[in-house]
Each structure stands twice: as C-alpha cells, then as structure tokens.
Amino acid sequence: MPDLLIELFSEEIPARMQGKAADDLKARVTNGLVEAGLTYAGAAAYSTPRRLALRVDGLTERSPDVKEERKGPRVDAPEKAIEGFLRGAGVARDDLIERDEKKGRVFYAVIEKPGRDAAAIVAEVLEDTIRNFPWPKSMRWGSGALRWVRPLHRITCLLSREDGSEVVELDIDGIASGRTTEGHRFMAPGAFDVTGFDDYEAKLKRAHVVLDAAERAEAIWQDATNQAFANGLEVVKDNGLLTEVSGLVEWPVVLMGEIGEDFLGLPPEVLQTSMKEHQKFFSVKNPKSGRIERFITVANRETADHGATILAGNQKVLSARLSDAKFFWENDLRVATTDGLTAWTDSLSNVTFHNKLGSQKARIERITALARELAPVVGADADLAAQAATVAKADLASEMVYEFPELQGLMGRYYSDAAGLPSEVGAACQEHYSPLGPSDDVPSAPVSVAVALADKIDTLTGFWAIDEKPTGSKDPFALRRAALGVIRLVLENELSLSLDQFIDMQLVRHKGHLIDEVSETDIDDLIREIAEHGVFGAAYLALKAKRDGATDGLVAMNGAVPDKSVDLLSFFHDRLKVYLRDEGVRHDVIDACLGMPGNDDLALLVKRAKALQAVLDTEDGENLVQGFKRANNILTQAEEKDGVEYSFGGDPKFAEHPTEVALFDALAQAESRITPAMQAQDFSAAMSAMADLRGPVDAFFEAVQVNAESDVLRRNRLNLLSSIRSTCLQVADLTKIEG
C-alpha cells in the first residue's frame, strides 16, 4: 500500500485563501481517487504561504477490474438502433451476447474495464485538480495559459513504498512533476529532494519551514502570550488575525515592541484597529489599566541581531500610522467640540446614500422623524431619540471613520461624549447599527432601540419604495438582515408596536421624496393621520374627508403605499418564520397565527404562536384541535351542501338532548373564561378553556344526530357548532394545524 505525497509550490498564496485551498486540494484529490476505484486509509492537507501539500496514506496499488453489462435493443430491432447501441457501448457486433427475456431475445454488451495503476490515476486526478482548482481569484503569468492563484513553480508528486519512492509523472503546461522542493526563501535558499511525507516534513523543518498552519498558529500564540506574561501584560485574543498571520509566515518569530507614549491616549479600539488592519499586529494590554501598551509582530525569519532591526522598522512604521490616527482623532475632536456633531451631519448632504434615495443627510432626516414617532412606543424620550438619530451617523463624515470604516458608531460615541451630548445619545451612536448578525447583541436602552428601529425600517421601506427587494441569493443592501434586526429588537425588548403604522409612515415619506407632485405639507398631514388612524388607507380617507375630497398631489401616491406595505409586512413575516423555526416553533403553528388580526404586532404574534405551540404539546392541545376539527368539519360540509354560512350562534331554548344542553352550558362557561383571557392576551388560559370543550363536543356527537329531521333543530345545531368554531378561531386559525 503506497503513500502519496503532493506538493504544489508557488509564489506567495494570499493568507486568507490558504486554509480553504488545502481543504479543496484534499477533497478534490481524494474524491477523484475514490471515483477512479482506489481506496485509502487517511489523508491530510497542509498550507504555507508558498505551498499546498497533501498526504494520502495507505492507497491501493490498482483500481479493480470492472465488468459491466449493458442492455441493448431486441435482436430483431432495426439495424440503426443496433448500430447506435454499439457506438454508445463502444463494442463490436461480435462482442454482443443474446439473452431471452420476457419481451423477446435481447442484445447485451459486456464492457470490461481493466483496473489501472495508482500512479496513472493519481496523475490524471492531480492534473484535473490543478486545472480546475476553485481559487476565489486566479491568474495567468508569463506566456502560459494555466491559471493558479499566483505563478506555480513546482509539482512534487510521489508514491512511496517500503522499498523506495517513485515520482508520479505528469507535466502541466511545462511544469514537470518531480521530487524536489524548496525551504525558506531567505533562511534556507535552494532546492532539495524528498522521498515521502515524513522525510518531506522533517527536511522542511530543517529548512526553516513549519508545514502545518495549526502548528505555526500554536507556536505564535504560545510565544506571544509568554512574552506578554513575562512583562505582566496580556495579548488581546484575535483568532482571525492569528490565522491570517500564520498564513504570512513559514518560520514564525514573535517580536514584542512598544507603542510610543504619544499614542497611548488614543482610544484602545483605534490603536487595535490601526495595528491590526495596517500592520497585522496583535495588541498587548495592561490588564491593570486596560490600556493597550505594546504590540506583537510576527516576523518570518530569525536574524543575527535577534530581530532588533526588524522590530525597529516595524516600530517606525507603526509610529507613522499612529501619527495619522492621532491627527484624525485630534482633528475630529476639535470639530466635535467646536462645531458639534450636527456639522458633520450637515456635510453629509454631499454624500449620496443611494442615487434614488438621496443623500445621507436626507436619510438621517427621515430616520430622525421616524425615531421621534417610535420613541413613545419604545419608552424613550421623543426629543432625545430625535437628537440621537440626528447625530447617530455623523461620524461617517469624520476623518477617523473615513480611514477606518469599521469604527463607525464607536467613534460616534466618543465624539458625542466629547461634544457633551447626553450619554443616551452617545450610546445610540454606537448601538443603532445593531444587531448586525444573528448572534450580535440587541440594544436595550430605549433611545438606542428607537434609533436602531428607525434606521432599519427606513432602509427597508426605502428599498421597497424603489422596488429594490432581495431576490434569491441577491441581497446587496442586506435587507434580510435589517428585517431580522427589527424582529429581534421588537421581540427581545418585548415591544408591543403596530409595525404597519410605522411602515406606512416611512413609505409615505419615501414616496413623498420620490414623487414630485406631492408636497411636503401633504406628506406631513398624511403622516399625522397615519399616527392617528393606524394605517395608510384609513388615514388617506380621513384626510380626504377633512379636505372635502381634495387630496391633490397625494393622488399620485394612492395605491402604491398600501401595496408595498402589505408586501413588506409579508417579507417581515417570512423572516419571522425563519427566525421562529430556528427557535423551534412549528411552521403550521406560525401559519395558524399569521392569519390573525394584529399580525403586524410581532411580539403579540410570537406570544400567540408560542402559547399555541405549548398547548399543542399537551393533552389540552390535542383536545382543542380535535374538538375544533370535528365541529368544523361537520359544519363546513353542511355549509357547502346548503350553500349558506351558519354564523348566528345556536339558541339554548331549542336544545333537546341533555348533551346538547350541556354543550351550550359548556360554551357559555368557556366564553366567560376566554373573553377576559383574550383581553389580557393570555392565550394559554384562553386555549385551556377551549380545550375543555372537547368532552361536551364528543358527548354531543355521540348522542346527537346533527342532521336532524327537524329543520329547526338541525339549523340550531349547526349554529351551535358555528359558535364553537368562532370561539376556537379567536386564538389562531386552527384549520392550519396539521395532524
């Protein structure tokens, strides 16, 4: 059983691509080998900046001989059909055999595929892998046509057995396979031969290359934490950076340096970001003060002066970078404290947010207006929420955020505090972008919540207004994320708010900007009416009534808003379904609740769904659904037959049978529990009361024929069932429940 060693030696592979490339190499080669009929015991892939390597242990020597029979046409089939079969199977007429089958005598072709040597298969699979490698970006070089991530220089491909190793011969666009590789570019220049994986790995280490990225990362982290610890400091953990740095070196040498005293006053996030983004340095923190005081850089070599020159150079570069950062910080602070954050907001009138949706400034104004409306609902002071919304994106105009976009929000908080704005405002600057991902924290401070909601609803309504909705996998404006953000903000803060109303208001604002004929006054009036009447349609009618029918320019907007609003709400519902499914809520339960009134109050919707799900898991739930379904089925059949809807409710005085009387009583009793429970939105209590109806319902059906001879009796019984139906439907559309 030979072992396989492959190395693809190239110019420097981008660090971010190395890990996946190693995985892809392993997957593609091993899959190819298996598909060709070989088996193996184990495989592992490795990467350094200059190489991808793969070992496959215990490979079979040959693929097995395969004999395949293929069924052809009947022997009396037209000549053409037989010829076609011969061509397809690649056999001659004489090679066919005949067999009697039910439908007559049929030709069979027997195709024999002899097994092949591992070397031939490896060569073929490796060539295919190299030529079709899934690099995120690849290139050509020189005069060749081959594509690789950077110029590919060597292909090492060896099959090694106990008695020695053989080179698997292949030649890809002039790069011939061999047994030669190279070590560290500077510390061990020159090529050397290898005989198998163990020899390869050991010789590489002697040539100052640590093959395994995990081993490099481990060594870097060990050494970094040790050096920091020896100075009473600690390294700020950053796994992404550690992986990246491990991909930039073959022979890691950890060096710790000082940050100039001048720069220690910068916010720690600025120091950390600047050092990480520009220099790939780790930050080293003083655990007592929390300040970042030193940096760790990872060099790719040892030197005679123990890294002194390298460290001095890095320190110098860092100083230049931090001088820039300090310059930005001081300039920004000056603007924040003298002109205030609104000066930045004003300057954002020159910055386009989206060519149809206007400038960042216009966007901020819309968000501010909505934040003011949302404030009372989320328990925030309206003026404070509006003030926060006005400055929340001001830092986009600051020099620091221009340089480091990832510091947006955070810098806003620093500058807001520096300008002496209330701390709630600063917090909103920082938090209003959240939650960004499903695991990101959700803000809970009311002012932050108001601005965060307003920001996201404005984005969603804006792109809905211009018909830029997400399609399939395309969601360039991250609208799904924004909707999920709204959902999480509402649910995790247990906010009861009518989403429809705010969607309508903001859609009206957007439409007002988009449609020229609509005047500002009209928009303001309409938004006021929406605040009062809840939704666009009612508000529009109210405004029309107030103005004796004249809505002038608003006509241009009529129709468009309710349409989009319904569509956007159903987008929210779709996102909510996904969210709730992850929370373990059944899809039929969600569907049963979506059809209920007030479905734009997401907290209420979820409360309903969770209560229903909880009840369904109990005996009560089973009783509720079965009782309801039994009543509903009979009623529906009767309604279809009679062509009428029974909805009056029965009259107890026509009740004949004791079970019938009992059912009327039970229903009355249930109603008396359900009504207050529904008012208190105590869905569990309401459903428990409904569940208690099953006994009387079952007894009723046992004893009584609904379709009685007497028409009066029959109608009264159907009307009784309709009471049961309407009672049960108060909590959810139980017809949607499966099972």
Added chain:
Amino acid sequence: MDQTITKPRSFQEIILRLQTYWAGQGCAVMQPYDMEVGAGTFHPATTLRSLGSKPWAAAYVQPSRRPTDGRYGENPNRLQHYYQYQVLIKPSPPDLQELYLGSLRAIGIDMALHDIRFVEDDWESPTLGAWGLGWEVWCDGMEVSQFTYFQQVGGHDCHPVSGELTYGLERLAMYVLGVDHVMDMPYNDPDAPIALSYGDVFRQTEQEYSRWNFDVADTDVLLRHFEEAEAECARILDQDADDPKTGKRIIMAHPAYDQCIKASHIFNLLDARGVISVTERQSYIGRVRALAKRCADAFVMTEAGGFAA
C-alpha cells in the same frame, strides 16, 4: 548574496542604483514620460506596451502627481508630486521575485537582517480599465513596492502577462536612509560642496502646487480642458488608419493616449478642488476608462501592439 554592498547616501544614489541594476537585468532604461500622470503605470511604456504579444522590458523613473495628497510640504511622507520607479517585463520571467529581491539588495537592504514579505494586494485601475494580481512587498512591516501580474489593461486580456514592479521612491529611500521627514532627506551626496536636501529641491514647489491644486486652479477652465481632451482623443481615433498624405497605415494610438492621460490628470485636479460629487466621480472615471479602452483597442492594431498586417 553580495555582502559587500554599501549603504547608499542619498535619494539620487538609490535611483541611480536601481537604474544600474535593472539595466543590468536587460531592461531598456527609459526616461520619464513628458506629461503629468498620477502613477508610473500611465507611462505608455507600461499601459500600451503591456498590450499585445511583443516582448518588452523597460525601467524608468516617473514623476507622479496626486493633487489631493498635497500637504504644503509639511507632512513627513505625503506629497502631491513624488517619484515612482517602474519596471515592466513582458512576458513576466519565472524568476521575477528573485530579480526584484536583487534590486533591494542593490540599494543596500541586507536580506539577512530584514524581514521581506509578499502580502496579498490586488491592483486595479478603474480609470485604465486594468487589473492584476500580486502583492505589496513589506520590508519590516513597511510597504516598499507593488508587485503585479497584469491580467487586463484597457479592457484587453494580457497575453502574454506582464510583470510590473512599482517602487514609491521617497518612502523607500527614507527607509533605506533612515530619515523621518521626507524634506530632510539628502537629495545628492551629503558631502557634496553644494549638498541639497529633498526640501531644498521641493519644499517650495509643494507649497505652491498645494495652494494652486486646492484653492486656485480655475475649475471652469479645467472642466473645459477635460471635455476638449476627451473630444480630441475620440477625434484622433476616428481618423482613417490610412494616412492620405504618406499613403501609409498610421494609427495614432499614442497621440490619442496622450489626451487620455490629460483627461485623467485634469480629473484628479478637479477632484482636489472638491468640485466633483460622489456620483459624478464614477461617471468621470467611466469617461476616462472609455478613452483608455479605445486607445488600447487602437494600440493592438498597430505594429508595436503586435498587429501583423
């Protein structure tokens, strides 16, 4: 490795050593292009010569202007006028990385003491419709060069691929010479009878151009020049390939490309004057790119562009 290489003593010595080194590697040492450009890439010896099938090897210094980077000569390393050293070899030789490292040795960087790294940095020039893959080269964490394998220029796939090296000369020299402020850097030999610093040569011009770039340049005139250059470029390329006077086939790719360079630089000036909004910016860039593409289309129809009649 040559351990006997001495440290250079001045800015110009670094330039001279690069010239000597790349001449020794067989490059045609060219002179700067006589027009205002934003980077050495704009020199037709790179932009146009990277197109087509004909082999090429050139090295040159190119004065480069980035009006928005002006700091009145006060910033330690930002200048509105600076020098790039540019090498372009087509097809890119297999040992281009080694050749490049040789050039660092030549200017006195001791590989045994420094940490040289090739860090991913893909290059793209939206105005030239060009892109390539490569690295920024770090020396002890400092970016000292750009190293790019051109994949596309002026919308044309590069066949064969050129290898391009760009050194930011001031920054590199400051590092090698151990100078903290560019204006303090010795321009010629510090022991020369008339020793000149970079500041002696350029401080005043940095001030003058910073003022002009930011506050004085007449934007109406510039806007008109932009339009004129754009129109002239198109007009040149609209001419029949056959010259009626000589009867020869003369496609005027280079004169047209000059107009493209002009438009590009005027756009940079307008940008520095702050009269181009974010949305307009894209459209200006698109207009320059359209010119660059047409020039590239024209060049590949010429003899130097590999066209065989």
